[in-house]
Amino acid sequence: MLGGAVTALLGLVFLLPALPFARRTAVREAARWLAVLEARRLRLDPAVLGLGAARPDGQELRYVAARLPVGVFGGLIGALLLVGVGAAGLLVWTWGRGLPFDGMLPTAPLLAYAALAGSVLLFLNLSGLVGVHALERRLAQRMLAPDPTEALRRRITELAESRAGVLAAVDAERRRIERDLHDGLQQRLVALSMLAGRARRGRPELLAQIHEQAQQAVGELREVAWRVYPSGLDSLGLADALAGVAERAGVPVKVVCELPARPPTAVETVSYFVVSEAVTNAAKHARATAVTVVHDHDTMVVVRVQDDGVGGADPAGGGLSGLARRVAALDGRFTVTSPVGGPTTITAELPCA
Numbered sequence: 001m002l003g004g005a006v007t008a009l010l011g012l013v014f015l016l017p018a019l020p021f022a023r024r025t026a027v028r029e030a031a032r033w034l035a036v037l038e039a040r041r042l043r044l045d046p047a048v049l050g051l052g053a054a055r056p057d058g059q060e061l062r063y064v065a066a067r068l069p070v071g072v073f074g075g076l077i078g079a080l081l082l083v084g085v086g087a088a089g090l091l092v093w094t095w096g097r098g099l100p101f102d103g104m105l106p107t108a109p110l111l112a113y114a115a116l117a118g119s120v121l122l123f124l125n126l127s128g129l130v131g132v133h134a135l136e137r138r139l140a141q142r143m144l145a146p147d148p149t150e151a152l153r154r155r156i157t158e159l160a161e162s163r164a165g166v167l168a169a170v171d172a173e174r175r176r177i178e179r180d181l182h183d184g185l186q187q188r189l190v191a192l193s194m195l196a197g198r199a200r201r202g203r204p205e206l207l208a209q210i211h212e213q214a215q216q217a218v219g220e221l222r223e224v225a226w227r228v229y230p231s232g233l234d235s236l237g238l239a240d241a242l243a244g245v246a247e248r249a250g251v252p253v254k255v256v257c258e259l260p261a262r263p264p265t266a267v268e269t270v271s272y273f274v275v276s277e278a279v280t281n282a283a284k285h286a287r288a289t290a291v292t293v294v295h296d297h298d299t300m301v302v303v304r305v306q307d308d309g310v311g312g313a314d315p316a317g318g319g320l321s322g323l324a325r326r327v328a329a330l331d332g333r334f335t336v337t338s339p340v341g342g343p344t345t346i347t348a349e350l351p352c353a
Contacts, residue, residue, distance in 0.1 A: 035051055
């Protein structure tokens with residue numbers, strides 16, 4: 001509550017000179033900053049409250065003004081609690097030494113009365129603190145959260161964009177698989193067929209090349225199949241599947257996957273594709289010499305892939321934008337940090353519910 005009183009005083013100091021200039025962008029941005037500060041103190045998600053950017057309606061400024069009396073009231077309750085604790089400590093200290101307190105010596109009835117009165121006052125004080133905290137949270141949610149109709153409209157738009165993104169990602173993946181089959185595996189099988197025909201016409205020394213070509217074709221077919229769906233996830237789990245990605249990578253890859261419980265299948269699948277695509281990009285385009293993959297688990301699975309390459313990755317590129325759409329389909333968050341010169345960090349936050 002003392003923190004609420006401090007932020008209330010900050011709001012008062014801000015409002016007095018800022019009110020005449022309430023329509024200016026800088027004032028609204030400062031009000032948004034104070035609202036974000038208060039939301040974090042109340043353990044509310046600023047993004048859920050729509051505090052990503054200052055809104056033109058000045059809603060944050062009205063909230064800062066409305067919470068002033070609540071914050072001051074909470075500060076007064078907190079101050080009363082401190083005064084009461086101090087008085088109780090002084091009373092115990094004085095009577096514990098056998099000295100009179102305010103002319104009164106400790107007797108059994110007086111001790112019982114002091115204990116009962118102190119307990120009641122402490123209960124009322126703590127109840128007041130809890131009530132003020134609940135009131136502050138309710139006020140923030142009431143004044144800062146978007147209108148329910150607007151929130152529903154925004155959610156429908158997000159779902160429509162997510163659905164369109166998933167369809168685009170699926171189509172892009174199909175075209176990529178078709179290209180891999182046509183340009184890679186199909187050409188290799190044609191060459192294998194030609195070698196087999198020449199061997200049948202009396203060239204047995206070509207059998208070794210046929211065997212090598214067949215092994216390469218099987219390997220490419222396995223790679224394409226794993227890009228369609230990593231079937232090893234079902235039997236091996238995410239950690240072993242990512243270990244396979246590390247083994248097949250062209251650069252050293254360190255995988256740290258410590259999940260207390262196995263996440264849902266959809267989360268595992270998207271996590272695998274994020275790591276696989278990020279490692280492939282690091283090896284092919286970033287000229288990386290080392291890649292680190294970290295999985296954390298709290299209320300969601302956090303996939304973080306970092307390489308020591310040259311950086312400059314484009315989040316709007318085909319591979320990364322496809323990953324972003326996959327993550328968005330699960331209501332997750334996908335970020336790419338890749339300054340020129342590196343390092344590149346790709347993070348996907350996937351809810352487990």
